[in-house]
Amino acid sequence: xxxxxxxxxxxxxxxxxxxxxxxxxxxxxxxxxxxxxxxxxxxxxxxxxxxxxxxxxxxxxxxxxxxxxxxxxxxxxxxxxxxxxxxxxxxxxxxxxxxxxxxxxxxxxxxxxxxxxxxxxxxxxxxxxxxxxxxxxxxxxxxxxxxxxxxxxxxxxxxxxxxxxxxxxxxxxxxxxxxxxxxxxxxxxxxxxxxxxxxxxxxxxxxxxxxxxxxxxxxxxxxxxxxxxxxxxxxxxxxxxxxxxxxxxxxxxxxxxxxxxxxxxxxxxxxxxxxxxxxxxxxxxxxxxxxxxxxxxxxxxxxxxxxxxxxxxxxxxxxxxxxxxxxxxxxxxxxxxxxxxxxxxxxxxxxxxxxxxxxxxxxxxxxxxxxxxxxxxxxxxxxxxxxxxxxxxxxxxxxxx
Numbered sequence: 499x500x501x502x503x504x505x506x507x508x509x510x511x512x513x514x515x516x517x518x519x520x521x522x523x524x525x526x527x528x529x530x531x532x533x534x535x536x537x538x539x540x541x542x543x544x545x546x547x548x549x550x551x552x553x554x555x556x557x558x559x560x561x562x563x564x565x566x567x568x569x570x571x572x573x574x575x576x577x578x579x580x581x582x583x584x585x586x587x588x589x590x591x592x593x594x595x596x597x598x599x600x601x602x603x604x605x606x607x608x609x610x611x612x613x614x615x616x617x618x619x620x621x622x623x624x625x626x627x628x629x630x631x632x633x634x635x636x637x638x639x640x641x642x643x644x645x646x647x648x649x650x651x652x653x654x655x656x657x658x659x660x661x662x663x664x665x666x667x668x669x670x671x672x673x674x675x676x677x678x679x680x681x682x683x684x685x686x687x688x689x690x691x692x693x694x695x696x697x698x699x700x701x702x703x704x705x706x707x708x709x710x711x712x713x714x715x716x717x718x719x720x721x722x723x724x725x726x727x728x729x730x731x732x733x734x735x736x737x738x739x740x741x742x743x744x745x746x747x748x749x750x751x752x753x754x755x756x757x758x759x760x761x762x763x764x765x766x767x768x769x770x771x772x773x774x775x776x777x778x779x780x781x782x783x784x785x786x787x788x789x790x791x792x793x794x795x796x797x798x799x800x801x802x803x804x805x806x807x808x809x810x811x812x813x814x815x816x817x818x819x820x821x822x823x824x825x826x827x828x829x830x831x832x833x834x835x836x837x838x839x840x841x842x843x844x845x846x847x848x849x850x851x852x853x854x855x856x857x858x859x860x861x862x863x864x865x866x867x868x869x870x871x872x873x874x875x876x877x878x879x880x881x882x883x884x885x886x887x888x889x890x891x892x893x894x895x896x897x898x899x
Contacts, residue, residue: 522681529677535574537649537662537678542688543581544680545750546697550583551623551655553697560584560594561621562604564612567647576647580612580688581621583695593634594622596642611691619649628654629661636672639663649675813868816898820851851898861887868898 522538543563551559565578586599596604608615620643622635629652639650650663650672662675853864861884865874875887881899890896 522683524682526680526682527677528680529675532664532676532678533573534667535576535647535664535675537576537578537664537675538681539578539678540580540685540688541680541682541751542685542692543578546688546692547581547621547623547651547653548655548658549697549750550581551625551653556625556656558594558625559621559623560587560596560600561623562596562617563619563621563649563651564608564615565618566616567618567645574647576618576649578618579615579685580691582607582612582691584620591634593632593638595638596620607691611687615687617643618647619643619651621651621653623653623655625654625656628657629659631661631663631672631674636663639672809867816851816853816868823852853896853898855890855892855894855896857892859890859892861890864896864898874898 525538547561550561553559561584562582563578564580564582565576568575568577582604584594584596584600585603586597587594588597588600589595604617608617620639622632631650631652635650635652639648643650646665646669648665651660652663653660662678663672664675665671666673851868853868855864861875861878862872865872865878868874877899878884878896879887881897884890
């Protein structure tokens with residue numbers, strides 16, 4: 499459906515020569531830089547689209563975007579300089595699309611306000627539904643906006659979300675652009691369109707007399723406009739009206755910047771609070787771990803003391819057993835007239851404790867038990883006439899010297 503285009507070389511433009519291109523000086527980056535295609539949106543256009551999306555109780559709307567597509571040093575640049583309301587749009591298969599009347603209206607507005615510019619894409623305002631790409635929007639875009647540089651701008655004016663969608667390198671699928679730029683410059687065409695198609699609700703008069711006076715003044719201005727300009731001409735906005743419109747837009751931008759700053763400040767405050775809470779939790783956990791470590795050390799010390807006490811007790815029990823076993827010998831030896839100090843060396847060697855070998859024991863473990871280390875293995879072997887330290891059996895009685 500391109501019957502509204504003329505047969506000239508500018509398929510998407512209307513009746514004027516192109517103006518020389520100059521890069522804007524004041525630019526604000528939104529998101530990351532998409533090196534494949536850089537998109538620049540004029541500030542008035544960006545503001546008007548949000549106002550348009552919020553108008554008429556935030557209903558779903560479409561709009562057209564006009565501007566220029568250029569290439570500098572192999573880099574594709576898209577300048578969006580104007581936005582046109584999608585009046586008389588119709589709903590087909592559950593989606594809002596451009597009707598024949600919409601195309602005619604877009605063409606007439608381009609001829610009237612945006613001469614020399616090109617149709618660079620369209621806008622879908624979907625309040626409360628985010629800035630996601632719908633399959634029906636992609637199908638509509640592929641059908642009527644087939645140039646690789648034409649874009650789709652999805653706006654959610656309620657949640658203040660927006661995203662540009664551009665063709666991929668094969669120009670067969672839309673993908674999300676990484677970001678775009680908002681630039682600021684004198685844009686008389688868009689200012690005039692905004693003044694003639696204002697979507698901002700006027701302030702109500704404070705009293706009935708002032709309201710009646712405003713209505714009479716509007717009627718006078720409309721009659722003067724019709725009598726002076728004719729059916730095809732329109733009233734040129736005065737410098738004061740342009741200044742007022744610019745000031746209103748600036749006020750909107752300043753308010754938006756303050757809201758964003760307040761939201762950012764609130765976010766930082768929340769992150770700081772969460773960080774402080776996490777620090778306190780970490781300190782509490784560290785203190786708890788340190789206390790538990792001290793308790794574990796105390797427990798290990800007490801267990802070592804218990805083990806030492808058990809070892810001493812076991813040694814005392816063995817001593818009692820040995821003494822009970824050798825009591826008759828000691829009694830007999832006491833009856834003899836020989837002195838203990840003159841007993842043969844062999845008799846001294848045979849005195850000691852009796853140990854019954856248990857399963858899994860070795861001479862090394864037995865020496866560790868009675869002497870505290872493995873140096874007593876040779877003493878035990880000599881006292882029991884053992885040739886091999888590994889030849890002991892379970893139940894064998896050993897003399898511990």
